[in-house]
Amino acid sequence: MTDNEEEQIYSIALTMVPGIGHIGAKRLIDGMKSATDVFRFRKDLPDRLPDVNERIIKALDCPQAIARAEQELEFIQKNRIRCLTFIDENYPFRLRECEDAPIVLFFKGNADLNSLHIINMVGTRNATEYGTQICTTFLRELKAFCPDVLVVSGLAYGIDIHAHWEALANELSTVGVLAHGLDRIYPYVHRKTAIDMLDNGGLLTEFVSGTNPDRHNFVSRNRIVAGMCDATIVIESAEKGGSLITAELAEGYNRDCFAFPGRTSDEYSKGCNQLLRDNKASLLLSAEDLVKAMGWNSDSYSVKVESVQRSLFLDLSVEEQKIVDLLEKQGDLQINALVVGTDIPVHKMSALLFELEMKGVIRVLAGGMYQLL
Incomplete structure (x- = not known):
């Protein structure tokens, strides 16, 4: 068994130990640097982690959790599932920052869980x-x-x-x-x-x-x-x-x-x-x-806002297109000018402007001016 497989087994097992919980498990690993050492040196835990008491040490003596973890390792290996332990470099680094982050994750796919965005x-x-x-x-x-x-x-x-x-x-x-x-x-x-x-x-x-x-x-x-x-x-x-x-x-x-x-x-x-x-x-x-x-x-x-927006909303209604055409021709306008320029009633204009705003075609500026994006 490799060191990585051993860490996977002990990480899975730690999630199954009664009374530990997400935050407790993460603190144990933070203190001992690995799930393997949490189990191996459980009797030494109070020396390294003052908050650890006898109850936790006894709870970690849990052979049934180890056995279930070994069974799970067989399942994930058979089904080509990646087991990401808390100390694995591929573990989502953003999630690792959270106090109650899970100490082990199971992942099937090809995404980069540490993608830039x-x-x-x-x-x-x-x-x-x-x-x-x-x-x-x-x-x-x-x-x-x-x-x-x-x-x-x-x-x-x-x-x-x-x-x-x-x-x-x-x-x-x-x-x-x-x-x-x-x-x-x-x-x-x-x-x-x-x-x-x-x-x-x-x-x-x-x-x-x-x-x-x-x-x-x-x-x-x-x-x-x-x-x-x-x-x-x-x-x-x-x-x-x-x-x-x-x-x-x-x-x-x-x-x-x-x-x-x-x-x-x-x-x-x-x-x-x-x-x-x-x-x-x-x-x-x-x-x-x-x-x-x-x-x-x-x-x-380097994507121009204008080219993005115009290409996305070619399915505008006839009246929405009227508004877009007028703004493109005359620049920023208030609602009254849009009503006059398009011959659309003001109550209907308000609804149309809201829809165009939701679609990201226009935005409202100071003074109630509408701008085409």
């Missing part, structure tokens, strides 16, 4: 057409601005699966973080997407094979989604939901959090609007907003 996109399982359109538009834009970005989500219904679909459609690497072991896919209807992701992204979990997708596992999964990324993006959310938990976790990890706004009357925009109202997320209207806010608009992505 990583975002997660989360939201309601009851995605509306508005939310799915944001996924489509946002990732199409982002591909042009930042083609090496890794898109993370949870393979769940709604916004999650649409984020994965659109990432794949735009040839962006995408990783699904699961709330169960890699011996299954849940929900099963997303199995084909999960398989497609193995060729451009992958599947990641902290759970051993045989673990059911129980409710509490999804909350645990959310901390990985938040911790391994530079930014969390909430597309649509009700007043309560898993995506808001992910946003809170991101804030706790000092990660950037963004949210797309929606109408106050829309049930699945209330959570996003709440995040924005409480200053727990920054307003996001387009991929350009994200790239600028994150400081990713370097010379290596």
Whole structure:
């Protein structure tokens, strides 16, 4: 057995020792430098780690955990799954910074979990057409601005699966973080997407094979989604939901959090609007907003805003195109000038301007001026 395999076994075993937990396991490894040494020198732990008591030493004398870990190693080797221990150089470095980071991860795929740019996109399982359109538009834009970005989500219904679909459609690497072991896919209807992701992204979990997708596992999964990324993006959310938990976790990890706004009357925009109202997320209207806010608009992505935006929205309605044409011809205009120049009633103009703003075609300047991007 290699040293790496031994570390994998002891890392898996440490997750199964009763009474240790995520934070406790991470502190033990931080103090002893490896899971192997945690078990090997368990009787010496109090000398090196003052907080360790006799209860922990007794708990680490756990042959059944070692046996189960050896069984899991056979499973992952047979299925060509990578086991990333906490001291593995390929372990996501962003996640390693989090106090409650898992000490072992199981990964199948080809994504770079330490990619230069990583975002997660989360939201309601009851995605509306508005939310799915944001996924489509946002990732199409982002591909042009930042083609090496890794898109993370949870393979769940709604916004999650649409984020994965659109990432794949735009040839962006995408990783699904699961709330169960890699011996299954849940929900099963997303199995084909999960398989497609193995060729451009992958599947990641902290759970051993045989673990059911129980409710509490999804909350645990959310901390990985938040911790391994530079930014969390909430597309649509009700007043309560898993995506808001992910946003809170991101804030706790000092990660950037963004949210797309929606109408106050829309049930699945209330959570996003709440995040924005409480200053727990920054307003996001387009991929350009994200790239600028994150400081990713370097010379290596020398994409002209105008060419990106115009190429993405060739399917504008007749009235939307009128507004675009007028702004292109006359420059920045207020709503009254747009109403006169296009002969569109003011009540309808407001709705059209909102839609164009959501699509990232225009933006509002000081003084109520609208500018074409």
